[in-house]
Amino acid sequence: MRLTYPVSDATLGALTEQLRPLLVQAEKILANPRHGDFAKWKAALDNLPATARVTRLNQATVTLGEVLADQQALKQQLMGLHPWRKGPLNLGGVAIDCEWRSDWKWQRLQDHISDLTGQRVLDIGCGNGYFGWQMLGAGAELVVGIDPSLLFVMQYFACQHFAGTKPTNLVLPLGIEDLPKSLTGFDSVFSMGVLYHRRSPIEHLQQLHRLIRPGGQVILETLVIAGNEQQALVPKDRYARMRNVWFIPSSKALVNWMQRLGFVDIRCVDECPTSLDEQRSTEWMRFESLRESLDSSDPNLTIEGYPAPRRVIVIAHKENKS
Numbered sequence: 001m002r003l004t005y006p007v008s009d010a011t012l013g014a015l016t017e018q019l020r021p022l023l024v025q026a027e028k029i030l031a032n033p034r035h036g037d038f039a040k041w042k043a044a045l046d047n048l049p050a051t052a053r054v055t056r057l058n059q060a061t062v063t064l065g066e067v068l069a070d071q072q073a074l075k076q077q078l079m080g081l082h083p084w085r086k087g088p089l090n091l092g093g094v095a096i097d098c099e100w101r102s103d104w105k106w107q108r109l110q111d112h113i114s115d116l117t118g119q120r121v122l123d124i125g126c127g128n129g130y131f132g133w134q135m136l137g138a139g140a141e142l143v144v145g146i147d148p149s150l151l152f153v154m155q156y157f158a159c160q161h162f163a164g165t166k167p168t169n170l171v172l173p174l175g176i177e178d179l180p181k182s183l184t185g186f187d188s189v190f191s192m193g194v195l196y197h198r199r200s201p202i203e204h205l206q207q208l209h210r211l212i213r214p215g216g217q218v219i220l221e222t223l224v225i226a227g228n229e230q231q232a233l234v235p236k237d238r239y240a241r242m243r244n245v246w247f248i249p250s251s252k253a254l255v256n257w258m259q260r261l262g263f264v265d266i267r268c269v270d271e272c273p274t275s276l277d278e279q280r281s282t283e284w285m286r287f288e289s290l291r292e293s294l295d296s297s298d299p300n301l302t303i304e305g306y307p308a309p310r311r312v313i314v315i316a317h318k319e320n321k322s
């Protein structure tokens with residue numbers, strides 16, 4: 001399988017000049033990958049059987065490809081890309097029950113976002129691109145997802161093997177730090193599950209503000225604590241066994257930060273604890289999951305003694321000065 005992004009200028013539209021170098025950079029990274037398991041993942045992709053390419057959107061399970069005859073062989077190939085974290089997906093008739101019921105997050109936000117019809121969207125920390133397919137289902141013309149995890153990018157290419165060619169969902173092996181400061185003009189920018197991994201949440205929010213066009217929307221999803229405008233948790237070390245967690249604000253503090261940075265029309269559209277049904281170990285993600293990250297005698301606490309994961313969805317806009 002060729003690990004390339006054959007996208008026309010017409011699809012990239014007004015963003016062509018800005019995005020073309022990023023596509024080149026992404027292809028270079030995949031041509032010279034730095035991961036010990038890459039050859040194994042590539043072999044799994046190369047062994048996927050030929051199939052009719054079909055995309056079925058607007059349903060909880062992103063369903064790609066026609067049902068193939070040898071389901072057992074296909075399942076084995078797809079298992080070569082374990083662990084599958086974001087789904088549910090169905091590829092060539094094989095149901096992939098991922099660690100996360102990401103469709104629940106999509107359900108919580110889909111009725112609150114502005115219409116994506118015809119939009120060019122950026123999804124930062126997009127994982128395997130599950131949400132990108134949902135965004136296409138909601139009418140987006142182009143979704144540019146970025147995620148530095150090469151395994152998730154390979155899972156995306158497995159999806160792409162089964163998918164129809166239009167509209168376009170991309171997952172590039174890039175981190176937010178790879179985006180040039182001058183990049184701007186997206187109609188919508190999603191940042192879900194990323195803010196708490198950033199050392200400087202304020203810089204992350206400033207970057208989101210820069211990336212959207214005037215009048216465009218940001219959809220921000222992140223961990224929060226209960227608390228007032230001035231409160232945020234900075235874990236001493238790990239949070240729910242995760243390394244690299246920096247700031248977990250209250251939703252009021254988060255709105256305050258966003259107001260100060262110039263976002264307008266800021267709405268918290270959902271806030272809820274993460275349930276053991278939404279994030280769990282499955283056949284397709286056999287490692288430990290949320291259950292093992294919580295205090296076994298008090299599920300309201302993480303094993304480190306912090307409040308258990310609770311997440312907010314905030315939608316905000318950049319002022320349209322015209």
Ligand SMILES: C[S@@+](CC[C@H](N)C(=O)[O-])C[C@H]1O[C@@H](n2cnc3c(N)ncnc32)[C@H](O)[C@@H]1O
Nearest residue numbers: 124125126127146147148149175176177192193
């Ligand atoms: C908690 S997951 C969230 C995935 C998805 N957006 C969701 O909401 O389910 C965080 C994702 O951010 C990615 N990530 C980590 N560092 C990143 C960076 N510097 N830039 C962009 N994405 C990053 C991880 O690989 C991971 O897929």
